[in-house]
Amino acid sequence: MNTRQTPEWPASDFTRVPFRVFMDEDIEQLEQERVFDRVWCYLGMAIEVPGPGDYIVAYVGRTEVVLSRDEEGRLAAFVNSCSHRGAQVVRRIRGNAMSHTCPYHQWCFGARGELLGLPLLRGVKGKGGMPEDFDKTAHGLKALRVEEYKGLVFGTFSPTIGSLHDYLGPRMRPQIDRIFDRKPRVLGYYRQRIPANWKLYLENLKDHHGALLHLFHATFGIARPTMTARVALDVERGHSFTHLADNDEDKVQVRAAYAGTEQYREDYRLDDPSFLQVEPDYDDRVTNVIMSIFPNLMLGQVANTFQTRAIRPKGKDEFELFWTYLAFEDDDDEAIEGKLRQSNFIGPAGYISLEDGEAGRMVQIGIASRPHDSSFVEMGGRGALEDADNISTEVAVRAFWKRYAEAMAIDGDDRR
Ligand code: FES
Ligand SMILES: [Fe+2]
Structure with missing residues (x-):
């Protein structure tokens, strides 16, 4: 990508992402016109x-x-x-x-x-x-x-865009319906300032770091690569979701998945395990649902925590992550207490979210030395953008960039 007039992308299957999209002021301004002002x-x-x-x-x-x-x-x-x-x-x-x-x-x-x-x-x-x-x-x-839609309110400046119902599309609506099959209530808010480009957080939501960066996740079985996984795309609309479900994992396979790393420690225990002993809200054994609606909404579940996360750009290298932390109207005191305990996962100092903020910061620092280079996004394969039944994939990251590039009118030119 070089100027506002003649943008280009180094790979038409989006297996490369030019670092300039995370650090260029012109691009950031163009995003307002071409992305945010035209969508829900x-x-x-x-x-x-x-x-x-x-x-x-x-x-x-x-x-x-x-x-x-x-x-x-x-x-x-x-x-x-x-x-x-x-x-x-x-x-x-x-x-x-x-x-x-x-x-x-x-x-x-x-x-x-x-x-x-x-x-x-x-x-x-x-x-x-x-x-x-x-x-x-x-x-x-x-x-x-x-x-x-289901209590989620969207706005648009576009006089021509179709209905929100259609914007969310047939792949995402059932996921939203699953979470909002009961009436939500707001438990509170978190606001997290992260010194990174907002799109780095979109990549973070859609990639396979969950069971790697988050030692806590891996150790205590909230997310592991051996779980039953589903990564589903709406390529046309730029949305995706990842599901992870508990499946009584084979311990040998778990050890093999982390071979050569320090990430999985079977011997770790919590002094107060009550944090992890909260009755599930659904009986589908799903421990993680990470939905992202183009361009900047995350909606999902980690264990018993339910939230919306609005990713609010504040400049080319800063964004605010605004969390609305939810419970359900029919939750009893014990369920609310469990959700409050588990809020320790999330927010700026959460066992998990703190690491995502730091990941964005590390990338923003690292790429400053290589402004004309690109990232490498081939986990899960090149070429076609298709659903996956495992989380060893970055296909949803590539699908995001495809939709983004279309919105920004950037063509791929296969200089990979
Ligand atoms: S009334 Fe003058 S700026 Fe608002
Ligand atoms: Fe994460």
């Missing part, structure tokens, strides 16, 4: 804004938006930048208000972002004020289309 982007959950006037701040790429519910209970979203001179209007990350007044010159907007009124409209004593033809209805906050 996850904003939050409907249960976070249950009543009239409830709002939360969210992002479409780098664009700050507000998701809110109007007096009739309808969802709305608008850009958090004043239609007067651009100031940030809403300054709390969540709250309840039927109107939002910009602090600068006090233009006042309704729960759908419509302009309700402004001071000095007619000036003072017949002098000054807005021109006669000023039309309030033309100066609301910039609105997004909003749609919801």
Whole structure:
């Protein structure tokens, strides 16, 4: 990839990823126009804004938006930048208000972002004020289309994109349905700043590091390469999911899988094993579901933890990972207690998530020395992008890059 005008990709099967996509400011700006502004982007959950006037701040790429519910209970979203001179209007990350007044010159907007009124409209004593033809209805906050699927709320700036239902597609919807077969409730939030390009986290979600980087996972049987695995792709839409299920693994095979590494220690024990003794929420023995919806939503399960993770770019080499940590309405006290204990897996200091943040940072540091080089993505094979029944594969990483390159209008030229 060289300039904005003539981008190219070094392998048409996406087995190479040019490091520049993680470090180039032009590319990062182009992503806003070509990716984020044209897709359905996850904003939050409907249960976070249950009543009239409830709002939360969210992002479409780098664009700050507000998701809110109007007096009739309808969802709305608008850009958090004043239609007067651009100031940030809403300054709390969540709250309840039927109107939002910009602090600068006090233009006042309704729960759908419509302009309700402004001071000095007619000036003072017949002098000054807005021109006669000023039309309030033309100066609301910039609105997004909003749609919801199973309580997940998405917004888009695109006037032409099809329904959210179709955007999620037939491969991902059943996975979402599995998790939301019962009513969720929010247990809390984590916010994690990671000094890496946001797309490194997408790669992380889709690759095979789970049982390797995460010593805890491997040791205590949350994720191992010997588990029953499924990696499923929606190549057209850029989504994918990985499932891992417990299968009474053959200990010899587990040892063989980790031969030559220090990653698997059968002799390790937890002083307090209650952390791992939480009743499963589903009876399918699935220990990990890592779903990713193009471009930047992760939705999933690790043991008894359920969460959405919004991957929010903050520059070419920084992103925020915003976790909404979920339980279910019908969870009893013991189930909630189990989920709270297991929240030690996740978040910025979690047994697992801390390592993912560090992995992104390490890559961002490492590639700085090789800006014109590419990564090597051939685990699981080259060529066709197909589902896999094992996790020794990076096929979902390649599928992400295919969709990304299409969105960015970057062609592969097979210089591999
Ligand atoms: S910038 Fe918001 S009222 Fe002037
Ligand atoms: Fe991880």
